[in-house]
Amino acid sequence: xxxxxxxxxxxxxxxxxxxxxxxxxxxxxxxxxxxxxxxxxxxxxxxxxxxxxxxxxxxxxxxxxxxxxxxxxxxxxxxxxxxxxxxxxxxxxxxxxxxxxxxxxxxxxxxxxxxxxxxxxxxxxxxxxxxxxxxxxxxxxxxxxxxxxxxxxxxxxxxxxxxxxxxxxxxxxxxxxxxxxxxxxxxxxxxxxxxxxxxxxxxxxxxxxxxxxxxxxxxxxxxxxxxxxxxxxxxxxxxxxxxxxxxxxxxxxxxxxxxxxxxx
Amino acid sequence: xxxxxxxxxxxxxxxxxxxxxxxxxxxxxxxxxxxxxxxxxxxxxxxxxxxxxxxxxxxxxxxxxxxxxxxxxxxxxxxxxxxxxxxxxxxxxxxxxxxxxxxxxxxxxxxxxxxxxxxxxxxxxxxxxxxxxxxxxxxxxxxxxxxxxxxxxxxxxxxxxxxxxxxxxxxxxxxxxxxxxxxxxxxxxxxxxxxxxxxxxxxxxxxxxxxxxxxxxxxxxxxxxxxxxxxxxxxxxxxxxxxx
Numbered sequence: 444x445x446x447x448x449x450x451x452x453x454x455x456x457x458x459x460x461x462x463x464x465x466x467x468x469x470x471x472x473x474x475x476x477x478x479x480x481x482x483x484x485x486x487x488x489x490x491x492x493x494x495x496x497x498x499x500x501x502x503x504x505x506x507x508x509x510x511x512x513x514x515x516x517x518x519x520x521x522x523x524x525x526x527x528x529x530x531x532x533x534x535x536x537x538x539x540x541x542x543x544x545x546x547x548x549x550x551x552x553x554x555x556x557x558x559x560x561x562x563x564x565x566x567x568x569x570x571x572x573x574x575x576x577x578x579x580x581x582x583x584x585x586x587x588x589x590x591x592x593x594x595x596x597x598x599x600x601x602x603x604x605x606x607x608x609x610x611x612x613x614x615x616x617x618x619x620x621x622x623x624x625x626x627x628x629x630x631x632x633x634x635x636x637x638x639x640x641x642x643x644x645x646x647x648x649x650x651x652x653x654x655x656x657x658x659x660x661x662x663x664x665x666x667x668x669x670x671x672x673x674x675x676x677x678x679x680x681x682x683x684x685x686x687x688x689x690x691x692x693x694x695x696x697x698x699x700x701x702x703x704x705x706x707x
Numbered sequence: 708x709x710x711x712x713x714x715x716x717x718x719x720x721x722x723x724x725x726x727x728x729x730x731x732x733x734x735x736x737x738x739x740x741x742x743x744x745x746x747x748x749x750x751x752x753x754x755x756x757x758x759x760x761x762x763x764x765x766x767x768x769x770x771x772x773x774x775x776x777x778x779x780x781x782x783x784x785x786x787x788x789x790x791x792x793x794x795x796x797x798x799x800x801x802x803x804x805x806x807x808x809x810x811x812x813x814x815x816x817x818x819x820x821x822x823x824x825x826x827x828x829x830x831x832x833x834x835x836x837x838x839x840x841x842x843x844x845x846x847x848x849x850x851x852x853x854x855x856x857x858x859x860x861x862x863x864x865x866x867x868x869x870x871x872x873x874x875x876x877x878x879x880x881x882x883x884x885x886x887x888x889x890x891x892x893x894x895x896x897x898x899x900x901x902x903x904x905x906x907x908x909x910x911x912x913x914x915x916x917x918x919x920x921x922x923x924x925x926x927x928x929x930x931x932x933x934x935x936x937x938x939x940x941x942x943x944x945x946x947x948x949x950x951x
Contacts, residue, residue, distance in 0.1 A: 561796060561800075563715065564712045
């Protein structure tokens with residue numbers, strides 16, 4: 444019965460057969476004998492912003508990397524848009540984009556070169572035009588010739604998201620996109636995320652900022668020690684844990700409660 | 708044609724370095740020190756058919772091709788994988804496994820040949836080195852392919868940036884000094900000479916020094932081509948199993 448309601452939740456207009464963006468079933472990743480992802484089953488619906496929260500070491504980044512194809516799961520299955528993420532890894536690479544927590548762009552290339560090189564690797568058609576579009580879309584005009592290592596944190600983050608979007612992925616994985624940024628830059632990134640969500644992209648976001656999760660996400664999952672500890676909508680969380688505005692108060696209460704449970 | 712995208716990526720990064728003359732100078736300085744130190748210091752004392760200087764020049768060209776091809780790919784992959792995480796962008800791309808390896812290897816070949824040619828021109832200008840024959844040119848290309856593919860294997864295998872220096876110390880340095888670059892292998896004790904004869908740098912040196920195609924040069928070309936194939940296949944296998 445629960446499965447049925449999840450499927451109904453996942454339906455999007457124009458899609459008669461509900462296919463989840465991501466479906467993890469009994470997923471495990473073991474590093475040096477430690478279960479970083481521990482028997483995790485989770486469904487992420489198509490469209491909207493899905494928040495992935497949890498304390499440090501909860502397995503959020505590992506899960507993002509598994510979804511992006513950078514890490515192989517030890518056990519279990521993961522499907523992305525209905526396709527096996529391991530067996531069909533190559534086919535899925537154009538559909539999934541990862542903007543990692545740390546900058547992984549070449550330090551000595553300019554922003555324009557970074558976009559061109561990435562687009563070329565993905566076989567983006569009309570590459571020059573796409574680069575110009577992306578530069579305009581992300582207001583990168585002033586820094587197009589700037590070398591990546593000289594960019595500020597906010598500019599770097601914007602360029603990283605822009606690069607990830609060059610091949611127009613359907614599923615966008617943003618690993619702590621606003622960590623360490625000034626409030627005004629955080630708001631800029633939020634605006635980008637909202638626009639992408641409105642454009643129909645499925646976005647999975649990890650963050651340590653509770654207000655950010657409540658403001659941006661339609662559904663929030665909290666991981667703890669590699670397991671799914673909690674899954675609900677921001678409204679559901681507010682109803683259960685108090686708070687009226689999307690200021691992250693209810694989510695923070697829940698987060699602290701879950702953390703305390705682990706210590707006792 | 709995905710390999711071209713990877714090759715162009717590697718080349719763009721490499722040209723940024725080569726554009727910095729300090730980088731070119733520092734890369735070319737070691738072979739030159741060898742050339743001057745051994746050429747001037749030992750020139751008269753090492754008896755080699757055809758004279759020691761032509762022997763040394765060809766050996767230094769071999770070493771330059773080996774070191775630059777190997778270092779280009781091993782450091783590009785290992786540093787990009789372990790330190791800056793820039794290799795992630797390659798792994799995230801839909802370019803096929805063999806195409807990724809080919810693109811990386813070809814960039815290593817270009818660097819090896821660029822610096823090999825640079826040292827040859829310098830040796831020609833300052834020491835009157837003779838023109839390379841077809842065996843020498845084929846040897847340089849095969850040697851660059853072999854060591855570039857070997858560097859890719861090492862880059863993909865290592866779990867820590869320092870591991871590359873272990874490979875340098877245990878494989879590249881012995882090959883530099885015991886691979887027949889500075890003196891003929893016949894000068895070594897029989898056992899050591901036999902082991903040193905197995906180094907691929909020996910085949911590269913033989914081809915650079917060979918005056919024409921014969922049984923020995925064909926065998927040397929076959930060894931380098933075979934090793935290139937083996938390292939290439941190993942790299943593709945390692946890349947296909949890549950996981951952080």
